[in-house]
Amino acid sequence: MAKASEVKSGNVLRFNGELVSVEEYIHRTPGNLRAFYQARMRNVKTGKIVEYRFRTDEEVTICRVETSDYQYLYEDGDYLVVMDNNTYEQYNIPKLLFGSSIKFLKEGMNVTIAFESDEPIVAQLPNSVELEITYSEPAVKGDTSTSALKYATLETGAEIRVPLFINQGEKVKIDTKTGEYMERVK
Numbered sequence: 699m700a701k702a703s704e705v706k707s708g709n710v711l712r713f714n715g716e717l718v719s720v721e722e723y724i725h726r727t728p729g730n731l732r733a734f735y736q737a738r739m740r741n742v743k744t745g746k747i748v749e750y751r752f753r754t755d756e757e758v759t760i761c762r763v764e765t766s767d768y769q770y771l772y773e774d775g776d777y778l779v780v781m782d783n784n785t786y787e788q789y790n791i792p793k794l795l796f797g798s799s800i801k802f803l804k805e806g807m808n809v810t811i812a813f814e815s816d817e818p819i820v821a822q823l824p825n826s827v828e829l830e831i832t833y834s835e836p837a838v839k840g841d842t843s844t845s846a847l848k849y850a851t852l853e854t855g856a857e858i859r860v861p862l863f864i865n866q867g868e869k870v871k872i873d874t875k876t877g878e879y880m881e882r883v884k
Contacts, residue, residue, distance in 0.1 A: 700760050702735050702752035710742065710814060712759040713750070717742040717819055742819045763819070765812040770803055780809060795821035799874040801856035802827050823874045828883050829853050830869050837862040847879075 705711065709720045718739035727733040735752040752758065768780035768789070777790040778800075791811060793800055795818060803809070803823060812820040834850035847859040852872075860879045864870060869883040 699757045701754070702756045702758055703754055705735070705737070705752070705758060705760065710761045710763045710819070711739065712761055713739065713748070717761060717814060718748060719820075721747075761814045763812050763814050765810060765820075767808050768811050770805060770807050770809050772805060778803070780811065783808075789818070791818050791821055795819075796823065798877070799823045802829065802852070802854055802872060802874050802877070804829065804854055825875065826871050826873055826880060828869050828871050831860070831864060831866050834860065834864060834866050836865070 705720060705723055707720050707723050711718050711720060718741050720737055720739050722736075722738035724736045725733065726736050733754050735754065737750050737752060739748045739750065740746070741748060767783055769783055771779045771781055771788065773779075773793075774790065776793055778793055778796070779788055780791055781788050789811075795811075796803065796809075799822075804827070807827065808824065810822045810824075811818055829852045831850045832853050835848055837848070846862055848862055848864075849857055850860045850864060850866075850870075851857050852870075856877075858872060858877060858879055860870060864879075864882060871880040871883055872878070873880050
């Protein structure tokens with residue numbers, strides 16, 4: 699157990715039986731009232747935002763979270779099997795931890811996973827990935843007067859919008875957070 703004054707932004711706390719990640723943590727001293735800490739926290743599993751005021755001497759549980767890189771191997775039902783790059787141990791990670799960016803995940807790709815006492819709590823892809831276009835409509839000459847976009851299917855099966863000059867078989871860089879085209883890879 700730790701005091702509320704020891705908490706920092708980015709810590710993971712056990713709050714009301716749930717794991718929450720502290721996004722914002724501000725010390726307040728309003729007028730002639732007692733000081734407190736205003737916390738804005740996100741539930742790790744549901745993503746719901748929780749706001750709470752901690753007294754300065756209140757006891758909190760700061761969880762020990764270990765983050766490491768893993769290699770994605772294959773899909774197994776509702777789980778993805780990943781391998782630790784150092785020990786070669788394999789772990790089953792629930793798909794829902796990856797969120798919407800899972801559509802850009804390709805076998806052999808490195809992912810970052812955070813564990814809290816052998817339980818995976820956060821899973822992230824790299825900020826950008828390079829994938830090959832498997833299908834796109836050919837561009838029509840003269841359609842480039844504006845910055846027009848067309849739909850293209852990636853090797854993972856995901857569909858994104860790309861500029862007209864991108865053709866089938868080319869590699870593109872994609873932002874995994876927004877799902878948007880960034881640039882063509884040479």
